[in-house]
Amino acid sequence: xxxxxxxxxxxxxxxxxxxxxxxxxxxxxxxxxxxxxxxxxxxxxxxxxxxxxxxxxxxxxxxxxxxxxxxxxxxxxxxxxxxxxxxxxxxxxxxxxxxxxxxxxxxxxxxxxxxxxxx
Numbered sequence: 001x002x003x004x005x006x007x008x009x010x011x012x013x014x015x016x017x018x019x020x021x022x023x024x025x026x027x028x029x030x031x032x033x034x035x036x037x038x039x040x041x042x043x044x045x046x047x048x049x050x051x052x053x054x055x056x057x058x059x060x061x062x063x064x065x066x067x068x069x070x071x072x073x074x075x076x077x078x079x080x081x082x083x084x085x086x087x088x089x090x091x092x093x094x095x096x097x098x099x100x101x102x103x104x105x106x107x108x109x110x111x112x113x114x115x116x117x118x119x
Contacts, residue, residue: 017056024051 031038032045 020055021050021052024055026051028054030054 027048028051030047030049033041033043035044038044
């Protein structure tokens with residue numbers, strides 16, 4: 001059921017994107033600098049692209065910037081989790097060593113009762 005719903009949503013998204021692309025096929029000119037500044041610096045870099053490519057490129061750039069921003073923002077949480085994971089591993093190793101080296105039974109109450117009966 002979920003797989004079918006996912007395929008339906010992907011098909012609807014594809015139809016919407018195709019419709020936007022077909023409706024915005026006209027070419028637009030993208031300038032790297034405003035015309036006055038380009039004339040002043042001598043770097044009049046321009047490119048002509050279909051409008052849908054500009055729209056989809058802007059959406060893609062926004063998503064990528066958001067992913068990178070979140071990755072940097074969550075760095076402190078990942079580093080804290082890594083430190084805590086190492087601490088847990090170290091403490092588990094120490095506990096295993098303590099359990100292996102402890103003489104007698106595993107239960108302190110039973111060990112005390114056995115000591116009282118022996119004396």
